[in-house]
Amino acid sequence: LQESESENKLDGETASDSESKSEFSGSSPVPTSDDTPEVLNRALSNLSSRWKNWWVRGILTLAMITFFFIIIYLGPMVLMTIVMCVQIKCFHEIITIGYNVYHSYDLPWFRTLSWYFLLCVNYFFYGETVTDYFFTLVQREEPLRILSKYHRFISFALYLTGFCMFVLSLVKKHYRLQFYMFGWTHVTLLIVVTQSHLIIHNLFEGMIWFIVPISCVICNDIMAYMFGFFFGRTPLIKLSPKKTWEGFIGGFFSTVLFGLLLSYVMSGYRCFTCPVEFNNDTNSFTVDCEPSELFQLQEYNIPVVLQSVVGWKTVRMYPFQIHSIALSTFASLIGPFGGFFASGFKRAFKIKDFANTIPGHGGIMDRFDCQYLMATFVNVYIASFIRGPNPSKLIQQFLTLRPDQQLHIFNTLKAHLVDKGILGSLEDA
């Protein structure tokens, strides 16, 4: 609240950001509250402030990475829950910023409506996902079956209720504010909720599609920072003065290498490469399958250029590693734009960090800003290049058609299979 008071004075200055003040010193006298746990504070009390910051960041980074590994170990269900929690926290952080910007704490209904919309959109997305992956479970339970059959209608009705409540809550003096918050809520939902669901879709495809992209982005963050720290000279973009071209390029090459190595290690394990499936009998998630050809070692000829460098003529690689190059490249080249977008956002609304959740790092959003575009990219990549449509989903849709439509499709499919020689015309398969 203190910060918003000082921002109040700043707002009056000009519609655009003032250039005369240096970034966040002087004008905004209130520093972010120090969240560091007492333990760390005491342990590092005799170091200088700069090193202390370094240590705090370093320790927290290690803590987060360890936490990440633990969750992976615990399995898909825990991962999904964590993704959901992160999503809710990110939504909360951005909405809180909106409240601060618009001083709209006392708007009637608005807090309730924001959370209600979050619930609606999540209900819609989870319903669609659950229907696809838990198909047999859903068909067994009668209430679930009805909920799933009329899912879109129910979601729409829920959203409409929220919409009508918003219209009824419009208060004479606060129209503009309310519309701003409405817009703010919807854009936040668009960013936060869709991304988290795409991440879960990627997760169901196989844990490797979840772990490798996220690790590449983290690696790029860290490597670009290190390269920038040691070799950084040429600034990259006015928006983030600390980023340098040396960091950018160094980060790119390190991330590609890291991606190749990580994929090599992970492709060997079924628990990472198999699609997550829900086993109806044991009522738990299983990752057990025949690894697809993406995860089977193949011989590749090394291009002549590299042969002299590396000294081998052929190399055994997983095809997935080739895809990992695409993923790492995206993480290094385009991912940072997500970071620049968040930096611009923070400058536009004159905040240093999204929140104070993680000591030394800021809020959850600060850690996840580069991940957004990555999640969408991986999902689009998988849909376009890796897998086709989901066969069980197609069967499910088939079963809802009319008999004459079913027969027509069946005959067309049969003719196609016979044509391709997959099905012998005289065989009863």
Place this chain on the structure above:
Amino acid sequence: EADLEERLHELDLRSDSDIPDVPPPTDSTPEILKRALSGLSARWKNWWIRGILSLAMISGFFLIIYLGSFMLMLLVLSIQVKCYHEIITIGYRVYHSYDLPWFRSLSWYFLLCVNYFFYGETVADYFATFVQRREQLQFLIRYHRFISFALYLTGFCMFVLSLVKKHYRLQFYMFAWTHVTLLITVTQSHLVIQNLFEGMIWFLVPISSVICNDITAYIFGFFFGRTPLIKLSPKKTWEGFIGGFFSTVVFGFIFSYFLAQHQYFVCPVEYNSETNRFVTECEPSELFQMKKYSVPPLLQAVLGWETVNMYPFQMHSFALSTFASLIGPFGGFFASGFKRAFKIKDFADTIPGHGGIMDRFDCQYLMATFVHVYITSFIRGPNPSKLLKQLLILQPEQQLSVYKTLKSHLVEKGILQPSLRG
């Protein structure tokens, strides 16, 4: 001092002030009308202008329906582009952001991207046979999502690169404004087109119900209006609301009765690749075949009939008209609130007496989504041709396993006779 105060005022978002932000709308009535009506008083003149323009719009609507599905699609697209333009222009005025670098181009670029994505997803399904024949189109369809995403990303990166030091906040506001506008206008227009492909009746009846509700609520309010409905729109009254509701339901009933008899309105729109035209010819589904319904005892006394011949579709029209009358107005209230929030009288001056295109279409938004959700939930299942297309993209082993599952299912249901020869 006054300058600083004015700027303080701009940013004082805590309360709406009374100072108008935009100049009053210019009078764009054509000269002809002005001369013809010059003798009347201002109030009657306004009435006449509105009336004539309403008739003109309705006639234009009928003309386009006569011209066919393709023209309708073009019309929907033009309206979408115009609505988008109107809302974006309001955004420019609110934020005084005419001279933001790149922003105009970026807004239009995003509109193009999102339209490309939607048209590729939906329209491509309907033109399956047309697409199969051409190689380049095949490639575009297969990697459609990737291409759309790449196009969008380019716009996103351009936005980030265009951020200018003094204008961060403005640029972010316009970015968000653009996205919310896209969400509203483009998704709705695509749902309208999908409804259209389902059968022209699914396009005509909802839109007519909303228009009818507008007009009859206004008329009932004019003659009988007493109790105000909502503070947001002081001209609306409960009498108008309820009168409009009953009139719209009756209108929907009667209108559906007439439309359901013609194949032109009832059949799904299909693209015939041989003649390169849209055709609407089919065996009318059971929704559009007369059935006998028993009149409930309550109404028997009133109407004097025991059974009545109706189309099942008329039952659905009941749901559509109810939605148009009860929830549709909320779209109108939303637009009214929006206009008050940004202190504008109309969205634009395109139609004399009526305002902009958005003013006419504000109640239609929710309607389009509702009809689409209604159709997918209660009327039809998934689209068979889309399903077939996806089946054909599967890997051969997947196709084989799907084939086996389907076969066993069909045999089980007795739809397919098990035979010794495949």
